[in-house]
Every structure is written in C-alpha cells, then in structure tokens.
Amino acid sequence: MDKLSALTMFVATAEYGSFSRAAEQLGKTPSALTKAVGHLESELGVRLFERTTRRMALTEAGQIYLEGARQALMQLQLAGEELDQLHHELRGTLRLIAPPSFGPAFLNEVCCRFMDAHPQVRLEVHLNDNFLDLVEGGYDLALRDGPTDLPGVIARPLTENRILLCGSPAYLERKGLEVSLETYLQHDWLTFRHPALNRHFWWLRLDGERIRVPQPIPKLASDNFDFLLTCLLGGHGLQIVPQWSAAPYLASGQLVRVLPEYEMEPDAFGPWVHVLYLAHRRRTRKVRVFIEMLEGYLRERGIA
Numbered sequence: 001m002d003k004l005s006a007l008t009m010f011v012a013t014a015e016y017g018s019f020s021r022a023a024e025q026l027g028k029t030p031s032a033l034t035k036a037v038g039h040l041e042s043e044l045g046v047r048l049f050e051r052t053t054r055r056m057a058l059t060e061a062g063q064i065y066l067e068g069a070r071q072a073l074m075q076l077q078l079a080g081e082e083l084d085q086l087h088h089e090l091r092g093t094l095r096l097i098a099p100p101s102f103g104p105a106f107l108n109e110v111c112c113r114f115m116d117a118h119p120q121v122r123l124e125v126h127l128n129d130n131f132l133d134l135v136e137g138g139y140d141l142a143l144r145d146g147p148t149d150l151p152g153v154i155a156r157p158l159t160e161n162r163i164l165l166c167g168s169p170a171y172l173e174r175k176g177l178e179v180s181l182e183t184y185l186q187h188d189w190l191t192f193r194h195p196a197l198n199r200h201f202w203w204l205r206l207d208g209e210r211i212r213v214p215q216p217i218p219k220l221a222s223d224n225f226d227f228l229l230t231c232l233l234g235g236h237g238l239q240i241v242p243q244w245s246a247a248p249y250l251a252s253g254q255l256v257r258v259l260p261e262y263e264m265e266p267d268a269f270g271p272w273v274h275v276l277y278l279a280h281r282r283r284t285r286k287v288r289v290f291i292e293m294l295e296g297y298l299r300e301r302g303i304a
Helices: 003-016 018-026 030-044 061-084 102-117 169-175 223-231 245-250 285-300
Strands: 050-052 056-058 092-098 119-129 141-144 153-160 163-165 189-192 199-205 210-212 219-221 238-242 272-279
Touching: 003 030, 003 061, 003 163, 018 030, 018 223, 030 061, 056 061, 092 102, 092 285, 102 119, 102 238, 102 245, 141 153, 141 285, 153 285, 163 169, 163 245, 189 223, 219 223, 223 238, 223 245, 238 245
Parallel strands: 092 119, 092 141, 189 219, 189 238
Antiparallel strands: 050 056, 141 272, 153 272, 163 238, 199 210
C-alpha cells in the first residue's frame, strides 16, 4: 500500500475518532481505512488504536506516531507548495497572529500591500493579545513583543521596542504644567492594562543610571491600546507608547515626547518586536516574502 495514503488515512482516523467518519471526509470506504491502519500496525509491530465495540482511541504508540505522521504530511505539503511556486505567483493561505495594537500601527498597511502584490494568496489575520501556539493554531507566523524562547520556533528581530513618554501639544498647553520627575505625578495619565504588566513603578535610564520611579495613578485605564491612543491624540493626558506606534504622530506633530532625556525600560515586552515562525517553515516562500515586505515598510517609516 502507498505509504503516503496510509499516513493520510491514519491521521484522519485519529482526528475523527472513527473509521466511518474519516472515510466520509476522505471519500473512501471504512474498510480501506481499516486496511491502511492495519498495514501500518503490521509494519511498525505495535497497535496504534485500542478498539472496542463502542469507541476507538489512540494507544501511547499511536499518539507518538500521530505527531510524526502529521509533521511528515505537513513537510510534504509545504515542499509541494514551494515547488509549485518556483515558477508561478504566490498562492495558498497565509495565517498570522499579532497583538491588536500592531494593526493600525503598521500591519494593516502591510497586509493591504501584500494582497495587492499577491492576489492569489488568502490572508487570515488574527489580532489577539494572548500568546497562542503556532502549531496548534495552524499559524504560519506571529508578531510578538514578548517571550521568544519557544521550542521549534525561530525568532527574528523586527524592530526595536523603544518605549516613549508622549502627550499631545493640546494637552500640554491646557495643563500648563511642565513634565519633570518632580511634577509628572500631577499630570493626567492614560494606562494600558495588560496581563504581562503587573507593576507599581517604572524603570528609567539617564546616562547609564537606572532610576526607579512610582507609576502614576491613571485618570483612564483600559486593556485596549487603540482606545487609549485615540484619547492620547485627543489631548486627554500622557501615555507611555512604543516607538513603532508613536512614530507617525511624532513626525506629524500630533504627539511630542515628554522627559525625552530618559529611556524607559520595556518591562515584560522585551527590547525587540520579533517575527516568529516555525523552524520547519523557514524556507516557505510566502512567509519569506511577507516578512521582507514587513521589514521594508518599517524601514520606510524609520522604525525598523
């Protein structure tokens, strides 16, 4: 029996938990799937399923073999896609996940450019602050400014995660109070609430010296960064903002830096924004092309 077909039928049986349901999905007969699994079991010398009259479940050996079979089928699918796209335009589906705040800052524009350049590729973009598993979620790549030491994942630095203290000229004029380490607690602050942030103080750096200062009590707090950014631009207070988000507003004069002589430590978010992708997909052309377009756009904006 063809090994590839047998693996496909085994994986489908494991995922649907039934020969009949898997056969229906594959357009084959239940007996064909039973024969394929039996052939694999004979070849391996182990039972892959425990079968009863009511149910079937993977054995321990079956669980181990399922993981390897899935990887093998995925590698073959990716290789086929790569060969197909050597001399043709990109096609297929590209799935990615990123924090919601990346959308309006740069990801929206990059995705639109990518779709214009590669109309045969379907994009699935999930904006979520939770750090989801790339394999379980079936994602091709992720953009993150958090932990990157994950097994089987390549983390490529994308842009520096500099944190700036910002306010609008309208707010500063209305408040009429300079911003200094002596007065900053008297200002109105907008604060981003995030699971990775559980702090009551900030760390600032000045000429190599590390300074710990209390975090101000916010006038407005939210777990939605874009909501806060709108309020910041509307002149309702001061906020700590990543450079990749603040850059266009600083360039246009809608925002200005306060305490510009101080560098703020990025806390749990780390010093870099990374693009993450699975090690076995590092040669996938559509992933490579998307990352190149993303890097090019950030360079244009002066924040790469």
